[in-house]
Amino acid sequence: MSELNVRAGELDAADELAGIRKQFVLDAVSDHAADAAGVYLDGNSLGALPAAVPGRLDDVVRRQWGALRIRSWDESGWWTAPERIGDRIAPLVGAATGQIVVGDSTSVNVFKALVGAVRLVSGEHGDRTRDEILVDATTFPTDGYIAGSAARLTGCTLRPVTPAEVPDALSARTAAVLLNHVDYRTGRLHDLPSLTAAVHAAGAVAVWDLCHSAGALPVGLDEHGVDLAVGCTYKYLNGGPGSPAYLYVRQDLQDRFDSPLPGWNSHAEPFGMRSEYAPASGALRGRVGTPDILSMLALEAALEVWDGVSIEAVRAKSLALTDFFLECVSAYVPQGRVESLTPVAHEERGSQVALRCDDAGGVMKRLIERGVVGDFRRPDVLRFGFTPLYVGFGDVERAARVLAETLGDLAG
Amino acid sequence: MSELNVRAGELDAADELAGIRKQFVLDAVSDHAADAAGVYLDGNSLGALPAAVPGRLDDVVRRQWGALRIRSWDESGWWTAPERIGDRIAPLVGAATGQIVVGDSTSVNVFKALVGAVRLVSGEHGDRTRDEILVDATTFPTDGYIAGSAARLTGCTLRPVTPAEVPDALSARTAAVLLNHVDYRTGRLHDLPSLTAAVHAAGAVAVWDLCHSAGALPVGLDEHGVDLAVGCTYKYLNGGPGSPAYLYVRQDLQDRFDSPLPGWNSHAEPFGMRSEYAPASGALRGRVGTPDILSMLALEAALEVWDGVSIEAVRAKSLALTDFFLECVSAYVPQGRVESLTPVAHEERGSQVALRCDDAGGVMKRLIERGVVGDFRRPDVLRFGFTPLYVGFGDVERAARVLAETLGDLAG
Structure with a gap:
C-alpha cells in the first residue's frame, strides 16, 4: 500500500x-x-441515483397517476410542486423560501431571466437607455445562444466578455450581465459577491447560472444580493437525467418581474380561465405551463439526501x-x-x-x-x-x- | 335492464x-x-395509466440511470428521444416522420411556434409589413397569454377573434394565426382544412394547437398543409401528468424556422460547444435544452398502446x-x-x-x-x-x- x-x-x-x-x-x-x-466522477454531468427515488417514483406512477389520476393535482400535491421543491432547493443556494420555482430546462429559465432582467431596467413604457447584455464568453454555450435570442427580441446588443473583463465592460448602457458561477470546462469558480456588487454599482441586473455550483458549494444568493439566478438539478442535486431546472427571483424584484413566458400556471387565478393575463404574486410568476410531475417528484425524492x-x-x-x-x-x-x-x-x-x-x-x-x-x-x-x-x-x-x-x- | x-x-x-x-x-x-x-371521463385532462409504463420507468430509473448513468445518453437512446418519440406521434396527427420533436410544455412550444411564424413572413432583415397575430379568443387562455408575449417581443399586435371570424379578419397585415383544433370548454371541432386554406390564401402562417384533438381524431397535418402545430401528450396520448409537449414544423419550412429558444440541443453540433450558434437541420431545431428523460421515456412506453x-x-x-x-x-x-x-x-x-x-x-x-x-x-x-x-x-x-x-x- x-x-x-x-x-x-x-x-x-x-x-x-x-x-x-x-x-x-x-x-x-x-x-x-x-x-x-468503479469510481463515478461524472456527477457534475449526471448525478448518481439516490436510493429513495425508484420507490417514490413507482408510487407516483402507480398510485398517484394510476389510481388517483386527476385527483392527484390536489390530493398528491402536484399543483404546488414547483414552489414546494423550489423551497427545498433554496437553503442549498442561500435563499430564503418563496423565491425559487422549479420547472422547464435551464435554457428556458435563462431566457425568462434575461428578458425579465432587461425589463427590470426599462422604463414604464419599455423605453430604455440600457441596451447591452454582457454574457460570459467562456460559459456553457447555451447561455450565450439564449442570451443572443433575448438580446435580439428586446432590442439589445449582446457583448461576450470573460468574467475578468466584466468590471471594465460595465457601463451606463449595461442592462444585464449573465455569468456562470463555475466554468463547466475548467472548474474555475468566479467571484459572485464582487462581480454582483460591480454589476449593481453600474445600475445593471446580475443573473447567475448555478448549474456547476449548486449542491457543491455555498452560493449565498440572498446574502450577496443576486437579482436572478437559474440552475439545473441533475448534476450535484442528483435529480435525474434532464430533471427540471429552477429560477430564483429575489423577493423585492418579484412584483416587477415580467416573464416573457406568461403561461397559465403563472396566472394570479389559473383556474379562472380568464382571457386577460394577470401575473401571480411572488416567485410563482416564474412558472409557465403544466409542470412535469414525474421528473419533478423524482427530484423531490432525490433532494431528501440533503436532510441535515x-x-x-x-x-x-x-x-x-x-x-x-x-x-x-x-x-x-x-x-x-x-x-x-x-x-x-x-x-x-x-x-x-x-x-x-x-x-x-x-x-x-x-x-x-x-x-x-x-x-x-x-x-x-x-x-x-x-x-x-x-x-x-x-x-x-x-x-x-x-x-x-x-x-x-x-x-x- | x-x-x-x-x-x-x-x-x-x-x-x-x-x-x-x-x-x-x-x-x-x-x-x-x-x-x-368507476367511470373515468377525464382523459381529456389526464389520460389513464398505460400498463406498460410502471415497469418501463422502473427500468429507466434503476438500470439506465442507476447503473449505466451517463452512458445512457448514448447507450439507452436518451439523446435521440425527442425526435424518436416525435416520429411515434407523427402518424397519429397525419405527419410524415422528421417533422415533430417532443419536449418542453405546450406553452413553451406555442411561444416557439408563434415567434417562428412571425419570422417566417418577415423579410431577411427582420422588416415586415405583416404585424398582426390573430389568436382564437375562445381558446385555452395560455395560448392567448403566450401569443400576447410573442406579439410584444416581435413588435406585432395581438387580435383576438373567434375561429368563425378568422376569414374576415385576415388581411395583408396578418403574420400568423393561432387556433385550437378543438375548443377545450365546449368540445367544438374547428374546420382545420378550410381555416388553414384561408390563412394561406391571405399569405399568413397557420399554427394549430392540437391538445384536445391529437389521439382522438384524425388531424391530417401534412394533408392540409398546416405550417406549425403544437400539442400536449397527457390527454388522449396518455403520457402522464405534465408529460412533454411537441412541436411540428412542416418539412419545407424547417430550414427557415428560426426559434426564439435556440438552446444547445438545437445546435448543428451540440457537443462542439461552440460559442457561435448554428441551427441543426430538420425538426431538431425545435429542441431547446436537455430533454426531460424520465417523463419522455414514460411517454414513449405509453405510446405503445397505439401499435396497430x-x-x-x-x-x-x-x-x-x-x-x-x-x-x-x-x-x-x-x-x-x-x-x-x-x-x-x-x-x-x-x-x-x-x-x-x-x-x-x-x-x-x-x-x-x-x-x-x-x-x-x-x-x-x-x-x-x-x-x-x-x-x-x-x-x-x-x-x-x-x-x-x-x-x-x-x-x-
Whole structure:
C-alpha cells in the first residue's frame, strides 16, 4: 500500500459525510465487468441515483397517476410542486423560501431571466437607455445562444466578455450581465459577491447560472444580493437525467418581474380561465405551463439526501477531495503528461478538476473501460467531477492511480 | 335492464377497440369505495395509466440511470428521444416522420411556434409589413397569454377573434394565426382544412394547437398543409401528468424556422460547444435544452398502446360514444335540466361533451363521489371526455344514469 493509499483510508475514516454514500445507488452494471469497482466522477454531468427515488417514483406512477389520476393535482400535491421543491432547493443556494420555482430546462429559465432582467431596467413604457447584455464568453454555450435570442427580441446588443473583463465592460448602457458561477470546462469558480456588487454599482441586473455550483458549494444568493439566478438539478442535486431546472427571483424584484413566458400556471387565478393575463404574486410568476410531475417528484425524492447536511461541510469535503486528487495526480502521473486547468487557489475552484492531456478522448475512453468515469471535453480536456455526498478519498486515489497506469500503458 | 343498457352491451360486444382497454390501469382506488365501479371521463385532462409504463420507468430509473448513468445518453437512446418519440406521434396527427420533436410544455412550444411564424413572413432583415397575430379568443387562455408575449417581443399586435371570424379578419397585415383544433370548454371541432386554406390564401402562417384533438381524431397535418402545430401528450396520448409537449414544423419550412429558444440541443453540433450558434437541420431545431428523460421515456412506453390502432377507428368510436352519451342523457335526464354545448354535427364535434348545468360545481362533486369522474369548468359546465381506447359504451350509459340520479337527488 502506498502512502497515499493509507492516507485515503484515514481521510475516509474521518469523513463526517461518508455515511451519506449509502443513500445512493452506486452498484456495478452487471454486464460490464470493469465497473465492478468503479469510481463515478461524472456527477457534475449526471448525478448518481439516490436510493429513495425508484420507490417514490413507482408510487407516483402507480398510485398517484394510476389510481388517483386527476385527483392527484390536489390530493398528491402536484399543483404546488414547483414552489414546494423550489423551497427545498433554496437553503442549498442561500435563499430564503418563496423565491425559487422549479420547472422547464435551464435554457428556458435563462431566457425568462434575461428578458425579465432587461425589463427590470426599462422604463414604464419599455423605453430604455440600457441596451447591452454582457454574457460570459467562456460559459456553457447555451447561455450565450439564449442570451443572443433575448438580446435580439428586446432590442439589445449582446457583448461576450470573460468574467475578468466584466468590471471594465460595465457601463451606463449595461442592462444585464449573465455569468456562470463555475466554468463547466475548467472548474474555475468566479467571484459572485464582487462581480454582483460591480454589476449593481453600474445600475445593471446580475443573473447567475448555478448549474456547476449548486449542491457543491455555498452560493449565498440572498446574502450577496443576486437579482436572478437559474440552475439545473441533475448534476450535484442528483435529480435525474434532464430533471427540471429552477429560477430564483429575489423577493423585492418579484412584483416587477415580467416573464416573457406568461403561461397559465403563472396566472394570479389559473383556474379562472380568464382571457386577460394577470401575473401571480411572488416567485410563482416564474412558472409557465403544466409542470412535469414525474421528473419533478423524482427530484423531490432525490433532494431528501440533503436532510441535515450542511453545504459548508460539503464544500470543505469538496476542496479536500480536489486537493487530494491533484496531489495524487502529481505523485503518480509523470511530470508534464497532464496539466491542470483548475485553479490551485480554493477561492477560485469549484468541485471538479480539468486536466489538459494529449489524446484526451482516447484516454477517457480507456479510463471508462477501467471503471473510472469522468468525461471528455473537446478538444483536449479530461474532466473529473467530485460529488462530496458519494465520492470518497479512496475513490480519488484509485482514479489518479488508474489515470497514471492508463497514461503509462498508452506511452508504452 | 333498460333498453339503453342492453344496447350498451351490444355496442361493447361489437367494439373492435374494446380489447385495448386491458392495456390500461383502470383499477379502483383502494381507500375510496365509490371508485369500485368507476367511470373515468377525464382523459381529456389526464389520460389513464398505460400498463406498460410502471415497469418501463422502473427500468429507466434503476438500470439506465442507476447503473449505466451517463452512458445512457448514448447507450439507452436518451439523446435521440425527442425526435424518436416525435416520429411515434407523427402518424397519429397525419405527419410524415422528421417533422415533430417532443419536449418542453405546450406553452413553451406555442411561444416557439408563434415567434417562428412571425419570422417566417418577415423579410431577411427582420422588416415586415405583416404585424398582426390573430389568436382564437375562445381558446385555452395560455395560448392567448403566450401569443400576447410573442406579439410584444416581435413588435406585432395581438387580435383576438373567434375561429368563425378568422376569414374576415385576415388581411395583408396578418403574420400568423393561432387556433385550437378543438375548443377545450365546449368540445367544438374547428374546420382545420378550410381555416388553414384561408390563412394561406391571405399569405399568413397557420399554427394549430392540437391538445384536445391529437389521439382522438384524425388531424391530417401534412394533408392540409398546416405550417406549425403544437400539442400536449397527457390527454388522449396518455403520457402522464405534465408529460412533454411537441412541436411540428412542416418539412419545407424547417430550414427557415428560426426559434426564439435556440438552446444547445438545437445546435448543428451540440457537443462542439461552440460559442457561435448554428441551427441543426430538420425538426431538431425545435429542441431547446436537455430533454426531460424520465417523463419522455414514460411517454414513449405509453405510446405503445397505439401499435396497430388506426386513428380512423378511434374517431368512429369516439363519435359513437358521444352520440350514445347524448342519447342516454336525453333519455334519463329531465328536459331542460342540462343543455349540451357540444355541437350535434359530427364534423363539429371533438371527443368530449360539455353540459351546461345549474350548480355544475356541486353536481360534479357528487358525480365524482359516485365514481363518475369528469370535470367542472367555470362558471357552469360539466365536462366529460371520452377516450376511445379505454372508455366503453357501458361506461357511457352508467355515467348518464348516475348523472340523472344525481340531478334527481339534488332536486328532491
